Amino acid sequence: MIIFWQTLAKAIALGSIYAIMGLSFVIIFKGTQVLNFAAGALSMAGALFMSILVVDRGFPFLPFTNPLAPADGETAGLALWIVHLVIVLMIAALMGLVIERVAIRPMVGQPLFAMAVITLGLEIAIRPFNLDATAISGRSIGVPWGTETWEIGGAIFPKSYLAAVVAAAIAFVAVFFFYRSRFGVAMRAVAFDQEAAMAQGINVGRVFAIAWALGAALAVLGAIFFAMSPWPPAGTVSLEIHPIWVFRVLPVIILGGLDSVAGAVAGGLIIAIFEIFAGQYLSQWTSILGPGYSTIVPYLVMLVVLLVRPYGLFGTEEIRRV
């Protein structure tokens, strides 16, 4: 039973991280109809900024030291760490704005496929920075609770689990209310009919910019929580974040429905539950199933769901009046 609870907690925590990442995809896709393939490199770069600010106390290539950083040899306290997290998310939003302005805005009106390929190009352009920054060793992001755990009735729960769940809950609520706000409604209007939205006086460019800023911030948030202790490789920002986006988060949002906020959360949890539980409970069959079998389980789930509901669990059905 202990193992079951530990597995469940792990699945929910990982699902929360997938959900945050899924929300990032959904916001950008819903706002601009573009799948952001640059999310991997972008989010890792953001997580590296966190490391640079909190652990290195300043940018190595700039004559700048972080005045807020904790003293040498100490890790940041919780409050200070959260302050840095907010700063990093703002930097991430800024990166999103720059990307939108430089790479996406000039492509408005071009085929969506071309835009998707542009984001793929961005991914490749940002990667060298990530490679350089982690060339010598993985980088810590100075988590205040480090690898600490709680022990409840013999079961061990890393504190990072709770942190991930809280972060996902905050992200979900924020996105939920954003979609009911003035700009959120405008964003959904643009997604439905861009020209009609323009005719209402909605500034489509600004809507795109906001979508990218929010999407980038959420992507970085997801990457930061993935860089904590129980996840591979042991609580550092690493290049493992790149495949996560393509091989995990994409199934998550396809499962949930590409344009659904609730779908991103549900999809994240479902994918993580299947992945973690299959990894835990089918491990005695490894000789038959082969090593790494748990990584394909989410795809099987996705396949079955898509057969029944082609637009995903919560995706928008095409509205047709009969």
Place this chain on the structure above:
Amino acid sequence: MLEVANLEVVYNEVILVLRGLSIEVPEGNIVALLGSNGAGKTTTSRAITGLLDNHEGKVTKGSITWNGKDITHTKPSQIVQSGIAQVMEGRRCFGELTVDENLATGAFTNKAGQKKQYERVMELFPRLQERRKQLAGYMSGGEQQMLAIGRALMAEPKLLILDEPSLGLAPLLVQQVRDVIKELNADGMSILLIEQNAMMALSIADYGYIMENGKVVMDGDGKKLLGDDDVKEFYLGLHQGDDEDSGRKSFKDVKHYKRRKKWAS
């Protein structure tokens, strides 16, 4: 007052759609813009509201002036802000948004007056009140048309452009749309009514323009146009005399109407 002078619009850099169109919408008037398919009516509304870019269209000559300000190359959002709203052809409601949210998008440039306009729209269209939380995509054509008009009104426009508001509506609903237009006009709003339904449009218009091939071929008082024999023949389908072998004529053949306004400027 809206003035369109010698407007020339080209799509894809080759297709000339408007060839020197000139119309005027004086303040507080209802002006009807009539014409058959492909005459350039919708292009005119796109040009005025700045939506040509979406269709690879460009204004190559002429100008559009709104209350003395040149708005020929202004962004759509600024045009809406300056007081010109439009009801697009085919309604174009946001199907995945509720009625309330649809109306909210209309007030994007008019945050201050949102509440006041919302009440006004509900008063004009009590039907929308019942459907407030419903997704627009599931509503009937008539309700969607009301929503589209209501959405445009949320911006508190001084000039409302309606592109084919009677398209695909039952006669009773056309009547209703007509009454709403009259009511809005009575409140002082200028209306540019783009229609194929000449009878409906001219019956309420102070002034009418008839377009063909991208230019105005005839204009005059609404009542006068309604009584005009040629208008009757071409737009109301009332043929006179021997129409056995003459077939449908073009306005171009009716020599004395062929003219261009203000060509010299």
